[in-house]
Structure formats: structure tokens, C-alpha cells
Amino acid sequence: MSLDLIAYAAFFLTMALTYAIMCLGLNVQWGQTGLFNVGIAAFVAIGAYVSALLTTPDAAGRVGGYDLPIAVGWIGGALVAGLAAWLVGALTIRLRSDYLAIATFGVAVTVQLCVLNLQPLTGGAFGIGFIPRPFGNLASDPLAFGLSNLALMAAVVLALYLALQHLAKSPWGRVLRAIREDETAAQALGKRPIRFRLQAFTIGGAIMGLAGAAQGHFIGFIAPDNYLPILTFQVWAMLIVGGSGNNRGAILGAVLVWGLWALSAAAVSAFVPPEQQARAASLQIVMIGVGLCLILLLRPRGILGASNALASLTGRRTRKFKE
Amino acid sequence: MNPQFLMDGLIAGAMIGLGAIGVTLTYSILRFANFAHGELLSWGAYLALALSGGLGLLSTTLSMPIGPFSFGWSLPLATILAIILTGLLALAVDAVLFGRLRSRGSAVIILVMASFGVSLALRSLLEFIFTSKPAYYTKALQIAVKIGGGLRATPDQLLSLGVALVAVVAIHLLMTRTDIGRSMRAVSENPALAGIAGVDVRRVIRVVWFIGAALACIAGIMTGLLVQIRPYLGHDLLLPLFAAAILGGIGSVPGAMIAGLIVGLSEAAAVQLVGAEWRAAVSFVILVAVLLLRPRGLFGRAA
Numbered sequence: 001m002s003l004d005l006i007a008y009a010a011f012f013l014t015m016a017l018t019y020a021i022m023c024l025g026l027n028v029q030w031g032q033t034g035l036f037n038v039g040i041a042a043f044v045a046i047g048a049y050v051s052a053l054l055t056t057p058d059a060a061g062r063v064g065g066y067d068l069p070i071a072v073g074w075i076g077g078a079l080v081a082g083l084a085a086w087l088v089g090a091l092t093i094r095l096r097s098d099y100l101a102i103a104t105f106g107v108a109v110t111v112q113l114c115v116l117n118l119q120p121l122t123g124g125a126f127g128i129g130f131i132p133r134p135f136g137n138l139a140s141d142p143l144a145f146g147l148s149n150l151a152l153m154a155a156v157v158l159a160l161y162l163a164l165q166h167l168a169k170s171p172w173g174r175v176l177r178a179i180r181e182d183e184t185a186a187q188a189l190g191k192r193p194i195r196f197r198l199q200a201f202t203i204g205g206a207i208m209g210l211a212g213a214a215q216g217h218f219i220g221f222i223a224p225d226n227y228l229p230i231l232t233f234q235v236w237a238m239l240i241v242g243g244s245g246n247n248r249g250a251i252l253g254a255v256l257v258w259g260l261w262a263l264s265a266a267a268v269s270a271f272v273p274p275e276q277q278a279r280a281a282s283l284q285i286v287m288i289g290v291g292l293c294l295i296l297l298l299r300p301r302g303i304l305g306a307s308n309a310l311a312s313l314t315g316r317r318t319r320k321f322k323e
Numbered sequence: 324m325n326p327q328f329l330m331d332g333l334i335a336g337a338m339i340g341l342g343a344i345g346v347t348l349t350y351s352i353l354r355f356a357n358f359a360h361g362e363l364l365s366w367g368a369y370l371a372l373a374l375s376g377g378l379g380l381l382s383t384t385l386s387m388p389i390g391p392f393s394f395g396w397s398l399p400l401a402t403i404l405a406i407i408l409t410g411l412l413a414l415a416v417d418a419v420l421f422g423r424l425r426s427r428g429s430a431v432i433i434l435v436m437a438s439f440g441v442s443l444a445l446r447s448l449l450e451f452i453f454t455s456k457p458a459y460y461t462k463a464l465q466i467a468v469k470i471g472g473g474l475r476a477t478p479d480q481l482l483s484l485g486v487a488l489v490a491v492v493a494i495h496l497l498m499t500r501t502d503i504g505r506s507m508r509a510v511s512e513n514p515a516l517a518g519i520a521g522v523d524v525r526r527v528i529r530v531v532w533f534i535g536a537a538l539a540c541i542a543g544i545m546t547g548l549l550v551q552i553r554p555y556l557g558h559d560l561l562l563p564l565f566a567a568a569i570l571g572g573i574g575s576v577p578g579a580m581i582a583g584l585i586v587g588l589s590e591a592a593a594v595q596l597v598g599a600e601w602r603a604a605v606s607f608v609i610l611v612a613v614l615l616l617r618p619r620g621l622f623g624r625a626a
Contacts, residue, residue, distance in 0.1 A: 292443070
């Protein structure tokens, strides 16, 4: 019994850590650069599908299935998602700040449509199965399998965290901060804000792609339903709760919000009669929306507090508008 | 190719255009992309559903179909009430959330994000109250009549086109011929200067929310009448609304309507040429093309 519990806890934490990776990616885009991405689900989906295409065994009636090692799939997923982010960013970052938001919203709709309709490539609504799982040879022993996957995911998150912390302190990170604090001054020093924003957006997109690949391989099966807009909302809730601009907060927020989400979903399925469950689930989403607004109003720094990223964004920014 | 797609595109485009006028007005005067605008369409549609249902219970003569149309007097009456209620909803959200963020001098992107939260909450609230099962104003079926040129349309569709036309002309006259319209354009040009010149900026903002919500409500009811009512009705139209507002040029009322018709017609053409499953991608293609070729849109001013 207790072994089952540990295996379940390992599964839960591994899932939470895949969200933590998405959250770290969003933190590069929003927390450190102030770029609003409403299409997280799209970049995660791109990573997951590319990696699945590269690593699954050859399947009849579907393009792809190159049977490559999992690591190749992860890197490929991250690269293609990064490329997609670069394209979207190159198109919109030089324009008004909310055009990027609108464009990413469009990307989310379009990627969802492609995944559903490009059946020969993506398997359509049925998705792709038999994605190789890391430590698949341990699958007969759920505990060892769960723990080794957890260790792998924790190592990925740790490596990413250290790299991002380093990046934030590097000259590149300092330029980003300078642009955020005073764009004109940074420009006067010869830094080109558009280029740095584009780089940050691309890196964030690639990290989301990596998260999608890692999650797809951990579950072993992907389908369009995994990448609905609700995923974007969840990741946003995680980053806002954890505190944007703060990498540790991003990870903590992911574990907390995923925990709350899983708990409330379990409570719904345990206590709510089956015919009312869809309604209860929609109430869950109302709570995320209201919570997002409340945090923006009351605690714009999140739980752990931003290293004054949002503060400087909310404080004095260009095009501010008073009644 | 069957010319009927022109009629379908025109009707879908009229609904998109009405919604896009609201987006373009809030965008040019409040200066942020309101992701919750789609939910105003859905709320308008559901409010009218609840009200016309209530009126139908009061008196069965109200739900008897009027002339060639599929609905009784309960729907037009409910529409008027729903317009007022949707407007009040928008004003309430502004008072509770957007107004406070604005007076704090929040960045544009914070407002965008808040609108994102509002859209989530409002949409799921509808799903909670009405469930996600599609609903209809009436169960009556309508036969499409020939209107010449090989085109057919139902009386409901023709009426909707007429209402959309009247609404657009009315808003255009309001913007160009009245004091409040001039104040609105002044605030969109330069809020600080308009304030100094004695324009009541708060009042202008309230009027903008109300007009945007009223048009959204009409568009939502039209969509509900001609297609069906679902909690995702407005959310699924959001991308076409943004595409139309940007294509028409932010702040331009005629631009938004014309661009709405362009988006609607392109969607209908894509359904004919490529297949119905790609319909939703049309707006994205238009959006990308506008951002690449002419970011200020057809009738927009240079930024």
C-alpha cells in the first residue's frame, strides 16, 4: 500500500515537474522580458509532436516514426518549438505589445487545428501512441520506474534552473533587465531591444517545447485534447502564483497549482454526482480566472515575489494611461 | 463553385464586423486588446435566451412566430433588455477590475492579462449555469427563400443583415456627428490632452464599454439565432474579431465592418475551396498577412 502511495507521489511530482519546465519557459518570456504569450499550449504541442514523430517506431499509415533515441526527440522538439516562437516573435515583437498576445492566441488555435486535421502526420484526434518512455525496461516495477523518471525530470528541471539563473546574471540577462527598466537608456547604450526580446521569446518557446516532449515521453501517448487552451491557463496560474520573474517561484508555483488542481479534481470526482461533474469542472476554471484577476489587483508580485520584474512593469511603463 | 457561399460569408461577416467594432473601439480608446470581448457576445446570447424564455412563460402569444420569422415578440423584447444588461456587465467589470488597474497606471499588458482572466471566468460561469449543451431560441424550422442571383436566404438571415447595417450606420453617425463621438475620437487621439480640453474621459470610457457591449450582444444574439448558442460561441469568434479589427485598422468603425465582411467571406470561400475543417485558420492567415504587409490595417493611422 505505502509502496503504491510512493509510486503515485512519484508520478504526481514528475507531472508537476513537466509543468515546472513550461513555467520556467514562460518566466523567460513574461517574468524576465514582459512578453505576453497566450499560446503556451501550441509550443508545448509542437515539442511533444515533433519528439513523438522522431522517436516512435515506424507506424503504418502515418508519416514519421524514425525510431531515434529519446534525447534526440527532446532536442528536436525544443528546436522546432523555438523556431516557431522565433517566427511569431519576428512577426510581432516590433509592433504594439499586445499584437504578440493576439498572434500567439492565433498560433494556439492554428496548431490545435493542424494537430487535429493533419492526420497522416499527427494521427488526428486519436493522437500518437507507443511513444518510448524513459526507463521503459523498468516498467514492470512501478516503483523503480516512477522513481527513476522522477529523478530524470528533477535533473532536467535542476539543470534548466541553474542555466536560467546563470543566464539571468550573465551580460545577456543584464541587458534584458536594463531594457525592462529603461528602454531608452538601454537603446542609447547601443542595445537593440527588439533583438533581445526576440531571443528571450525564442528561448522561452524552446523550453516549452522541451516540456512538451518530456511530458509526452513520460505519459507515452499524446492527443490533441492534451493541448487545449486550458493548459495555457494552468501554466499562467502557476507562474502568477509562484511570482513572475523568479525561477524558484516558477517551480514552486507549478507544484502548488498542479497539486491544488489534482486535489480539487479528485474531490470533484469523489463528491459530485457524475451528471454534475462537467459543471463542477467549469467552476474550477472560474476560480482560476477570478484568482488571476485578484492576484493582478492585490498581489501583483505573486507568492514568492518577483525580483522586481512585474513591479517595474506595473509601475512606470511606456504608454501608461490614466483616467 | 456555388454562389451560395457569398450569402453565408456575408452573414458570418456581418456578425464578425459587429463584434469587431466593439474590439476596435475599446482598443483605440482604452488602449488594450480585450480578450474578454468574445464573452460579451456569449453573455448577450444567453441573457437574451433566459429573458425570452421568461417572457414566453408570461404570455404564450409572445412566443408565437412573427410573420415569416422563426421567433416571436419575446426575442426582440429580450434583445433590448439583454443589450442593457450586457452593457451593465461590461461597466461592472470595468469598475471592479480594469478601472482600478488603469488608475494605478498599469502597463498595457497587465490589462490584457486581466482581460484574459475575465474571459476565463465569464465563459466558465456560463458553462456552469447553462451547461455546455447547445441551446436555441426557437425550435421552428425556416425555409430559405430565393432572393435572386441563384442565392437563397432565410427571413431570419435577411433580418439580421438589416439589423447589422442599421447598427453600423448608427454607430458611424454617432462617432462622426455627435458631441460624444467627437469626445471619443479626441480621447483615442490623446487622452491627456482631451482631459485638459474639458472632455470627461471617464464618461467617454463608460460610453465606449456600453456601445461595445451592446454591439457584442447584438452579434451574439444573431449568431445564436442563425447557428446555435454555446458557452464557447464568443470565444470561437475571438480570433476572427481580432483579425477584423486589425485588418480594418484599429479605431476605424467602417474599417472594422468592412474587414469583418472580408474575414467572413474568406472563411466561406475557404470552406468551399479547402474544406470546412480549416475554417478557423483563415483568420490567422489574414492576421499574419496584415501584420506582415500593412500592420496599421486598411483604414488605420500610422502608429
